[in-house]
Amino acid sequence: MEDKNLYIKIAHWYYTLGMTQDEIAKRLSFTRQRVNRIISSLRDMGIVTIKVNGYAQGNVAYEGAIEEHFGLKRVIIAESYDGESNYMPSLANTASQYLEDYLQPGMSIGVSWGETLAATISNLSFKRRSECTVVQMVGAQNIDMDMLKSDEIARSLADKLDSVCYILYAPVVVDHAETKRMLMEERTIQKSYELMRRCDVALFGIGQVSRESTMCKRGLLKVEDIDRLRQDGFIGDVCVNPVTIDGRWQDCFIRDRVISANMEILKNIPNVVAIAGGEDKTEAIIGCLASGVIDTLITTDMTAERIVRTLGL
Numbered sequence: 503m504e505d506k507n508l509y510i511k512i513a514h515w516y517y518t519l520g521m522t523q524d525e526i527a528k529r530l531s532f533t534r535q536r537v538n539r540i541i542s543s544l545r546d547m548g549i550v551t552i553k554v555n556g557y558a559q560g561n562v563a564y565e566g567a568i569e570e571h572f573g574l575k576r577v578i579i580a581e582s583y584d585g586e587s588n589y590m591p592s593l594a595n596t597a598s599q600y601l602e603d604y605l606q607p608g609m610s611i612g613v614s615w616g617e618t619l620a621a622t623i624s625n626l627s628f629k630r631r632s633e634c635t636v637v638q639m640v641g642a643q644n645i646d647m648d649m650l651k652s653d654e655i656a657r658s659l660a661d662k663l664d665s666v667c668y669i670l671y672a673p674v675v676v677d678h679a680e681t682k683r684m685l686m687e688e689r690t691i692q693k694s695y696e697l698m699r700r701c702d703v704a705l706f707g708i709g710q711v712s713r714e715s716t717m718c719k720r721g722l723l724k725v726e727d728i729d730r731l732r733q734d735g736f737i738g739d740v741c742v743n744p745v746t747i748d749g750r751w752q753d754c755f756i757r758d759r760v761i762s763a764n765m766e767i768l769k770n771i772p773n774v775v776a777i778a779g780g781e782d783k784t785e786a787i788i789g790c791l792a793s794g795v796i797d798t799l800i801t802t803d804m805t806a807e808r809i810v811r812t813l814g815l
Contacts, residue, residue: 505599506547506549507561507562507565507579509540509543509544509547509549510549510562511562511565511566512526512530512537512540512541512544513541513544513549513550514562514566515529516541517550523537523538523541529575529576530575530576531604531773561579561581561803561806564577564579564803564806564807564809564810565577565578565579565806567810567815568791568799568806568809568810568815571813571815572791572792572794572796573794574791574796574797574798574799575773575797575798576797576798576799577798577799577800577801577806578596578597578600578798578799578800578801579596579800579801579802579803579806580592580593580595580596580597580779580800580801580802580803581802581803582779582802582803582804589779589780589802589804589805590617590618590621590779591621592802593618593621593622593777593779593800593801593802594618594621594622594624594625594777595625596800597618597622597625597775597777597800598622598623598625598626600775600798600800601622601626601705601775602626602627602629604703604773605631605634605663605703606631607631607632607633607634608631608632608633608634609631609634609635609702609703610634610635610637610697610700610701610702610703611634611635611636611637611659611663611701611702611703611704611705612636612637612638612639612698612701612703612704612705612763612771613636613637613638613639613652613655613656613659613704613705613706614639614640614652614655614704614705614706614707614741614742614762615640615651615652615655615674615707616707616709616716617707617716618707618777618778618779619655619705619706619707619777620654620655620658622705622777623655623658623659623662624658626659626662627662628661628662628664629662629663630663630664630665631663631664631665633665634663634665634666635665635666635667635668635697636656636659636660636663636665636666636667636668637656637668637670637694637697637698637701638652638653638655638656638667638668638669638670638694639652639670639698639701639704639741639762639763640652640670640674640741640742640761640762640763641670641672641673641674641675641760641761641762642670642671642672642673642674652670652674653669653670656668656669657669659705668693668694668697669694670691670694670761671690671691671694672685672688672691672694672761673761674722674742674760674761674762675722675723675742675756675759675760675761676759676761677759678759679758679759681759682758682759682760682761685761686761691761695763695767698763698767699767699770701771702771702772702773703771703772703773703774703775704741704763704768704771704773704774704775705775705777706740706741706774706775706776706777707776707777707778708738708739708740708776708777708778708783708786708787708790709738709739709740709742709786710737710738710739710782710783710785710786711728711731711732711736711737711738711739711744711786712728712732712782713725713728714782715728717739717742723756727756730755731744731754731756734753734754734755735747735750736754737785737786737789738783738785738786738787738789738790739786739790740768740774740776740790740793740795740796741762741763741768742760742762743757743760743762743764743765743768744756744757745786745789745790745792745793746789747785747788747789747792748789748792749789749790749791749792749793749794750793751765751793765793765795768795769794769795772797773797773798774795774796774797774798775796775797775798775799775800776790776791776796776798776799776800777800777801778799778800778801778805779801779802779804779805780802780805781804781805781808783805784805784808784809784812785812787799787801787805787809788809788812788813
């Protein structure tokens with residue numbers, strides 16, 4: 503059975519906003535028949551009488567507010583049952599449930615790196631999706647925790663789906679812009695970028711630009727790089743593309759040394775899914791949402807509340 507909050511949201515879209523079944527199906531990547539079945543069941547479930555019951559309450563209200571403000575396809579909120587300090591199990595479980603339903607045979611799936619994405623993929627069940635392709639969209643990281651690395655995450659997802667995996671054979675950050683220019687001339691790397699552009703969906707965490715970030719602590723970026731990014735107004739990153747609080751990513755000096763899918767590539771992927779939570783990520787999430795490249799946000803109830811409060815929604 504579908505999540506009840508999703509049923510409430512579909513009722514709001516259909517009865518309150520007047521969206522057509524075709525529009526709802528496109529927004530959720532469902533078939534029209536599936537949307538029709540859900541709408542037909544709303545009255546029997548007690549969700550719809552002459553109004554949408556429950557829409558103004560709780561998490562669904564936060565989902566709707568964030569969706570409308572940023573023009574997202576969908577926001578999904580996980581309950582923080584164990585409080586702010588231990589949100590990861592609930593967030594990873596909610597994200598994996600979404601992916602179990604969303605990922606279909608034949609899809610090309612791009613992935614980045616990090617703790618949240620690793621936990622989400624670990625939660626996925628083994629379920630073969632024939633002819634799927636997994637594409638590593640962030641260069642490799644020389645860090646001591648294997649499952650946080652982009653290549654290990656890509657392989658792990660491919661194993662769960664019993665699918666092909668394409669590795670990006672390059673470091674995520676190099677010391678000199680000239681090094682990146684030379685690497686980008688390699689045929690294997692050019693092939694990886696061709697595959698990135700063909701992705702149907704991309705799965706990312708959201709990073710923060712600070713001395714406490716994984717990028718800095720693991721030595722991928724120097725402290726002076728972080729300080730300069732902060733001075734230039736960059737507060738978060740998606741796929742190692744730093745963004746400001748208002749979503750600006752242009753004129754970022756570090757991109758000349760980063761090997762990952764850039765924002766133009768991300769903007770053309772049909773569904774970019776960001777999975778992120780935590781008090782320290784609020785501004786970073788807002789900035790990444792404001793960039794316009796994210797289509798689906800999966801976050802926690804406490805994070806969603808802070809986003810809504812910060813933006814005055």
